[in-house]
Amino acid sequence: MNRSACLESLVPHITDQLVVPSVSGQWIWGHLTKEHDGNLLLGSMGNALGVGLGMALGLPHRKVIVIESDGSVLLSLFNLPTLGALKPDNLVVFVFDNEKYSGSRISRPSATAAGTDLAAVARDCGISHAVEVRDLDSFKRESQGALSRQGLGFVVAKVEETLEHRQAERSTADLTENKYRFVRYIERTEGKAVFRGRG
C-alpha cells in the first residue's frame, strides 16, 4: 500500500478538522491540503499524538486528526496507555507503518519490522477499535468510518517505503508562521481568543 494514495483518499473528507502530522508525510500532506488552515506543522518525531490529544481534550466538539509513523509512535509509546485511558471521542489517529526509519536515508528497520504490532499494542492499551489495514480499499473503509463516527479512531496502515516525500513541495512557512495561521483559524472558527495577555 502506498502512503500518498492513502493521504490523497483522506483529502475529500477534510472540512474543518484540525490536523497534526508528525514527520511522516508532513510535506505530502501539506502539499495536498495547503489551503487548509487547520494543519499544524510540528516538524518533529514523537510529539504529534500528544499535541493532537491536547487539542482534542481542549476542544471536545471538534474533530482532530493525527498523522503518525511507526518510528514516531515508538519514540513516544507512553502515549498509547494515556490515549486508551482518556479515550477522547473526537480524535482519529492514522499511523503509517513502513517498518523503517526512512528519514535516516539508509532505511534501518524499526521494531515493527521485528514483529511489534502497533494496532495490537493500542488495543491492549484500551484503544478497542484499533485496526491494521494492508490495502487501499480497507484503508478507505476504515478511515472514512473513523472520521464519520464519534469515538477514538486508531488506524495502522502498513505501507511500503517510498521516497516521494523528498520530491514533495515544501512550504517556506516556518513553525511560528504556521502556528499563527493555525491559531487564527481556531479564533475564526471558534469565535474566541487563543492567546491571552495585553497587546
Add this chain to the structure above:
Amino acid sequence: MEKDVAQKTAAALKGAGIDFVTYLPETRLSRILPLLEADSAFKLVPTSSEAEAVTIASGAALVGKQPAVYMEGTGLFVCSYNLLTVSIRVGTPILLLISYVGSMADQKNSFRFAPTGLRTEQQLRALNIEYQIAEDPAQVETQLQNATRMMHALKQPVALLFTGAFTL
C-alpha cells in the same frame, strides 16, 4: 505540602486563569490534585510521562486553553526534548509547576534528590526557560499571576520551582 498550602495554591492557579492541568504525580505537591479534580474550572489530565504532559498541554494551549504542567523536578529532564521541539520551537504558553526536589530548601531532600536539584536550574537555563523559585506560600498568588502573565507575553513555557514550605 500542608492542606492549607495546597488550598492556597489551587486557588491561586484558578485566580491566575489556569484551566487545564496535565500531570504525573509526585510526593511534595500532590495534595493539590484532589482540589483541582474537585473544581470544574480545571480540566485535569493524568499522563504516563512528563514528556506527554508537555505535548498535551501544548496542544491545549494552541486551541485556547491556559495550561499548566505539574511534575517532579526529575521530570524536567524527561520532557526536555518535548519542551525544546514543541513548546519552545513552536512557541506555546504553558506554565511548568515543578516540585524542586533536591534543592537546598527541599524539606524532604536526600541523596536520591540532591543530584537532580543541583542541576535543575542549569537545565532550565540551558532551555532558556524563564523561572522563579516559590518558597513562601504567602507569595504564591502573586508568583502564579506573574508567571502566567510572563508566559502569555513570551508565548513560551515559564516555570515555577516549588520548594521550602511547599515541600513540608
